[in-house]
Amino acid sequence: MRTCVSALLAAAMLAGCGTASETPKEQAGTVIGAVVGGMLGHQVGRGGGRAAATIVGAIAGGVVGQSIGRSMDETDRMRTAQVLETSPTGAPTHWRNPDTGADYTVVPTRTYASAQGPCREYTMDAVIGGHPEKVYGTACRQSDGSWQAQR
Incomplete structure (x- = not known):
């Protein structure tokens, strides 16, 4: 449970890092990517490293999601x-x-x-x-x- 909260917190932090020039599809891509990345990181991580894997997954997912969101028309x-x-x-x-x-x-x-x-x-x-x-x-x-x- 604590790890899932960490993933959602990381996703929220990434969403908060958006700029005024960021489009809604970039913002949506960032949030969706962060949540999915956090969930995948949580599944991959083991033991004490699970929280770190969740946060890293959320950050990586947010970056990928933003890029795809930016490019999709x-x-x-x-x-x-x-x-x-x-x-x-x-x-x-x-x-x-x-x-x-x-x-x-x-x-x-x-x-x-x-x-x-x-x-x-x-x-x-x-x-x-x-x-x-x-x-x-x-x-x-x-x-x-x-x-x-x-x-």
């Missing part, structure tokens, strides 16, 4: 939503954004029902400015049919 978000809506679990979908040059591959990894509707876990491999990045996320379908990343 509306077309990329729509393509990601389309993958979540129509692609079978385990099937990779790849595209290249002709405007930004970024490459994305999204793979739904698990589908499950929640109180608000269907949710899907996914991985996203992105190559942005020649730098490969990987994000693990969960998104749920909203009542209007859109997909929203969960924090």
Whole structure:
């Protein structure tokens, strides 16, 4: 429990480090990346090093999430939503954004029902400015049919 609080605290600190010029999608990417990174760090860390692994994971996830959030435009978000809506679990979908040059591959990894509707876990491999990045996320379908990343 204390480690989860540490992860959320690290995510909050990262969100608080945003600048006035940071876009909402960068801010969202930072928070989502920090939470996911913190959870992954918590799973990897053992014993007394678990808290440190959680915090490092949150920081690294925040940096990756911000970068992807900055580079994704509306077309990329729509393509990601389309993958979540129509692609079978385990099937990779790849595209290249002709405007930004970024490459994305999204793979739904698990589908499950929640109180608000269907949710899907996914991985996203992105190559942005020649730098490969990987994000693990969960998104749920909203009542209007859109997909929203969960924090």
